[in-house]
Amino acid sequence: MDNRCFKLKRSLCALAFQLFIFALLMYLLYQLLPFALWLLCALTGLLVYHLFYRKTPQIEQFEYLDGREWSLTAKAMPTHRVSISHVIDHQAYIVVYFQHAKARPLLIWCDQLSLKQWKALKVLTKLI
Known part of the structure; x- marks a missing residue:
């Protein structure tokens, strides 16, 4: 992967x-x-x-594209491209804020990813 x-x-x-x-x-x-x-x-x-x-759409996958551009895939929704304004790392979880005002922040908990992916995400957040 x-x-x-x-x-x-x-x-x-x-x-x-x-x-x-x-x-x-x-x-x-x-x-x-x-x-x-x-x-x-x-x-x-x-x-x-x-x-x-419980009715909020659950993000299944997100992928780093370039710079601040990411793609998000949610359940029962098509993949769409988003631009990140800033990221806050709280050690147990990471909050991702988007530039579009209507987009809700994405909260990623440490148990949602494997340890290797969690560390890779933390490195990417420091680069943004």
Whole structure:
């Protein structure tokens, strides 16, 4: 596999992080609210997660083309070319921001790539 083509897997770290934040928030609300209101908040939170956050298109592959040009392939969508404005490395994950204002930032967790690909991506992000 070329060191410029990255195939992403589903991230368990991202799911664990989201579950941890939700559990922490529910614990704090449990301390502050009556049980019926807490249960309503928990169900609303689960509904919002299911309706909005699970429906976002998942990027399956992205490939470095030239300079700041990359190609993205998402599930059930054609491959399209994007231009990156900047990249932030947070050690456990990398956030990729695009120049197009309507494009959402891409969050890449360390468990989505093999260790070799993760290191290659970190090197590429330092070059951008």
